[in-house]
Amino acid sequence: MNSAINPDTGKYDRIPILDMGSYLAGDAGAREKLASEIRHVQENIGFSVFINHGVNFGLLDGAYAAMKKFFALPLEEKKKHTIDDTSLGYVPIRSTMYVSSVINRNTKKDLNETLTIARDRPDDHPAVQERRRFHGPNRWPEIDGFRGAIVAYQEAIEVMGHNLLPLYALALDKPADFFAPFFTDPIMWSRNAYYPPVQPEDNQFGIAPHCDHSFLTMLPLADEPGLQVLGRDGQWMWPDPVEGGIVVNTGEFLNRWSNGRFLATPHRVVQPSRERYSIATFFNPDSDTSSEALDTCVDEDNPPKFEPMTMQAYVEHYIDSNYLRGAGGTQDND
Numbered sequence: 635m636n637s638a639i640n641p642d643t644g645k646y647d648r649i650p651i652l653d654m655g656s657y658l659a660g661d662a663g664a665r666e667k668l669a670s671e672i673r674h675v676q677e678n679i680g681f682s683v684f685i686n687h688g689v690n691f692g693l694l695d696g697a698y699a700a701m702k703k704f705f706a707l708p709l710e711e712k713k714k715h716t717i718d719d720t721s722l723g724y725v726p727i728r729s730t731m732y733v734s735s736v737i738n739r740n741t742k743k744d745l746n747e748t749l750t751i752a753r754d755r756p757d758d759h760p761a762v763q764e765r766r767r768f769h770g771p772n773r774w775p776e777i778d779g780f781r782g783a784i785v786a787y788q789e790a791i792e793v794m795g796h797n798l799l800p801l802y803a804l805a806l807d808k809p810a811d812f813f814a815p816f817f818t819d820p821i822m823w824s825r826n827a828y829y830p831p832v833q834p835e836d837n838q839f840g841i842a843p844h845c846d847h848s849f850l851t852m853l854p855l856a857d858e859p860g861l862q863v864l865g866r867d868g869q870w871m872w873p874d875p876v877e878g879g880i881v882v883n884t885g886e887f888l889n890r891w892s893n894g895r896f897l898a899t900p901h902r903v904v905q906p907s908r909e910r911y912s913i914a915t916f917f918n919p920d921s922d923t924s925s926e927a928l929d930t931c932v933d934e935d936n937p938p939k940f941e942p943m944t945m946q947a948y949v950e951h952y953i954d955s956n957y958l959r960g961a962g963g964t965q966d967n968d
Contacts, residue, residue: 644829649665649873649881650799651928655686658797669804676805676884680897681863683879685857688797689790691878695856697787697826698911700780704749705911707775715773717748720765721774721953722750722823727830730956745905746827749773753792754785761819765948766921768823771910784826789800789914790851795917798850798882806892807921807930816919821945829860829903829910847952848916850946855879858910860903864932870902887948888917890940893931921946938956955958 652671655790656664704712709726717723728743752770755762759817761769774781799817830842834869840860853861855873861881862870873881889898903912926942943951 635804641920644865647865647867647869647871649681649683649863650675650679651683651685651874651876651879652686653686653740653744654688654797657801658688665800665810666804669801670729672801673805676802678897679863679866680899681873681881681883681901683873683876683881683892684883685876685879687794687878689880690796691854693783693787693790694913696783697913700777700783701749701826701828701911701913703777704775704780705747712747715775717750718773720752720770721765721767722752722770723948724749726731726777738933742835742842744839745832745834746829746840748828749775749826751784751788751824751826753788753820754781761921766946768821768905768946778885784824788824788915791915792820792917794852794880795820795822795850795915798917802850802888806895806928808928811918817922821887821916821918821921821949823916825912825914825916827910827912827914829858829906829912831906831908831910834905838905840905843900843902844904844956845889845898845900846883846885846916847887847949848918849888849891850917851881851883851885852917853881853883853912853914855881856910856912856921857907858906860906860910860912862902864900864902885916886952887925890925890943890948891925891928893936894939899933916949918949919945 638648640647643788652668657668711808712724715724717725727745727747730744751772752768755770760770796817799813803810803812855876859872862872865871884896884898886894886898898915921944923945924942925940927938932938
């Protein structure tokens, strides 16, 4: 990991690569060592690329294939699945503008189209029946094998999320099982995106500079690059093209929960020269989880910095602030 740190500045000049292999194998001391590495990453850059994470990339390939079939449909067909009051469904190109960005005045609508899909739940699940946002029901396209391919990958990436929880708990000086009770029915949803190779205007991006809302975001490295991460020196960095790598970053909810200790780092997607597909999974705790600052992250010299909010309230606030009305938010289209 230390090879990603510039010896002259002490800052990261590359996205660090973290190996989960020994930890998942149960090797002695591996969990604590990896947790220590995560602590350093999260306090200094907020992004890393995990390898040997146990996610079957054959399932990821199946999810990509399903998404490509959907985005290849005529626009009128895709609009039949337009995002609704559950904040799930299809979002056309030029439908988001991240006005909450802390590092750029974003003025142009993003050049991507997405299909937002929540962690699959049964029809009789209480949150699905009440149409709680980000819980369901999903807007499943009538494409053979689509739902099965997406759910198979969902289940695989959720396992990774749960495997990360003990590491992040230890990194925050809590017991390894601390986060488990907060993730019994996680608000987990994916932003399945297609970036067409179109020419951007000035100050226009695939996704403009922003920070995620999430506890954690998990994003497999795409075949076509686009993601850039803002370093502490103000320079934009590309993740190294690591085979089988999954980018993991802290979002604003964990930043608040850790009282600012774990960074929510700005990042963006520059418009690609070829078609680009990506599946970003936002791994969040249960709806009623509060972001009240952890006791290991406050003291007399570092009092709580943020007003506590529930996970449900925070993700709704974030989407409503940054997404246009036609994309599930409350921002005006003009």
